[in-house]
Amino acid sequence: MSYSTFNQEQNNPLTEPMFLGNSVNVARYDQQKHSIFEKLIEKQISFFWRPEEIDVSRDRIDFDKLTASEKHVFISNLKYQTLLDSIQGRSPNIALLPIVSLPELETWIETWSFFETIHSRSYTHILRNLFSDPSEVFEDIVINEQIKIRANDISQYYDDLIFYTQLLQTHGEGDVVIDGETHTITKREIKKKLFLCINSVNALEAIRFYVSFACTFAFAERELMEGNAKIIKLIARDENVHLTSTQHILNLWQYGEDDPEMKEIAEELRDEAYEIFMTAVKQEKQWAHYLFKDGSMIGLNESMLCQYVEYIANLRMQAIGFDAPFENQRSNPLPWMNKYLVSDNVQVAPQESEITSYLVGQIDSEVNASDLGDFDL
Amino acid sequence: MTNTFKVKVNGGPELAVDATEGTLLEALEKHQLEMNYHCRSGFCGACRSTLKSGKVRYTTEPLAYVRKGDILPCCCVPESDLDLDH
Ligand code: FES
Numbered sequence A: 001m002s003y004s005t006f007n008q009e010q011n012n013p014l015t016e017p018m019f020l021g022n023s024v025n026v027a028r029y030d031q032q033k034h035s036i037f038e039k040l041i042e043k044q045i046s047f048f049w050r051p052e053e054i055d056v057s058r059d060r061i062d063f064d065k066l067t068a069s070e071k072h073v074f075i076s077n078l079k080y081q082t083l084l085d086s087i088q089g090r091s092p093n094i095a096l097l098p099i100v101s102l103p104e105l106e107t108w109i110e111t112w113s114f115f116e117t118i119h120s121r122s123y124t125h126i127l128r129n130l131f132s133d134p135s136e137v138f139e140d141i142v143i144n145e146q147i148k149i150r151a152n153d154i155s156q157y158y159d160d161l162i163f164y165t166q167l168l169q170t171h172g173e174g175d176v177v178i179d180g181e182t183h184t185i186t187k188r189e190i191k192k193k194l195f196l197c198i199n200s201v202n203a204l205e206a207i208r209f210y211v212s213f214a215c216t217f218a219f220a221e222r223e224l225m226e227g228n229a230k231i232i233k234l235i236a237r238d239e240n241v242h243l244t245s246t247q248h249i250l251n252l253w254q255y256g257e258d259d260p261e262m263k264e265i266a267e268e269l270r271d272e273a274y275e276i277f278m279t280a281v282k283q284e285k286q287w288a289h290y291l292f293k294d295g296s297m298i299g300l301n302e303s304m305l306c307q308y309v310e311y312i313a314n315l316r317m318q319a320i321g322f323d324a325p326f327e328n329q330r331s332n333p334l335p336w337m338n339k340y341l342v343s344d345n346v347q348v349a350p351q352e353s354e355i356t357s358y359l360v361g362q363i364d365s366e367v368n369a370s371d372l373g374d375f376d377l
Numbered sequence B: 001m002t003n004t005f006k007v008k009v010n011g012g013p014e015l016a017v018d019a020t021e022g023t024l025l026e027a028l029e030k031h032q033l034e035m036n037y038h039c040r041s042g043f044c045g046a047c048r049s050t051l052k053s054g055k056v057r058y059t060t061e062p063l064a065y066v067r068k069g070d071i072l073p074c075c076c077v078p079e080s081d082l083d084l085d086h
């Protein structure tokens, strides 16, 4: 049962399930059970970007012009995104790699997590530009109650799966007593935890980012904080690829195109999966409330954001086989969002797609001393 | 052989769509329909619609999971008259 970094047993990855079969030995892609994951690897890699390439220097001037409540919106969202990517940069690796059984899926998970680390580094890039010492912002992430509630809700499913996998891989199936508590370890139990975990990650990438994205793009609509918007646009594009991968996993299970036991579990835990999504919706609405507690920003308020959460939840939930839960929110309340979510290799009318300072290296960074007001240079 | 097909969306009127002129998504936008989309290139699934009848052809291979009975209008064109829910 213990994990081996090179499983010497001869196995046929074409007949393995995605997870909890034999561990992967040879990283080979000449034959694939679910070739979609290699296609997602290629897509994701084709989107490679580096935070350092994006000039965010003008944002510092814009930031100074924001009202106190707008600054709260901007910084709170950065904190929340930092939390989300801190979790996503490590958890798919730690939770899923020990139990993955297909080489193409293993490599997808590694690619996915790697891109989350780019996102994490980009937040430091943004914050370093805004503050000479951004540590106060980072330190608040583990203190701020609003963030902590969300952190707990997201990490619990990963942590639970990781813990039970560790028990399986050290003790095998059966009862294990840890600190006086008995844990019954069966593969099926772990598969249930895996199912809930993937649903939670799916909800995270499906909707948890979008309140924050909407605020960023609302600033950009006013030609404010455009360096940041450029980074968030790249992050949003990556997130849509990640989301597609968990939608694939969930649908493959549901349709019985992978592990038959996972098909049963998907049916058995359907209500719980639905609740995970609806809890995320509720928390995002509460987050919108927290953001605007001291006042809204031009072009966006709490109720518009909540409508957008419902709109996007409808799309995301239908993608994994649920009915749209918010029937009266079928049209997009923030239509301008879409132009920032279009993938760049598609041409739309330039005046629609362009954030003023979009192109890397083509930013007019002309700044004169008076613009900088009382900054110390 | 004609390239123009009749496309009905959400039980609305029949719209003429020329399969040689852009994707189904673009065609429906030209008819002033408000369409859901993000990536416009087949990987996010935001444009997902239900195909009640008819046939489409993908011009780009979709990377989003296409559930049975669904289509992704951002990367396909009609191959027959269509009846969709979006
Ligand atoms: S808009 Fe992304 S798949 Fe169609």
Ligand SMILES: [Fe+2]
Pocket: A085, A088, A115, A116, A119, A235, A239
């Ligand atoms: Fe991310």
Ligand SMILES: [Fe+2]
Pocket: A088, A116, A205, A238, A239, A242
């Ligand atoms: Fe992600």
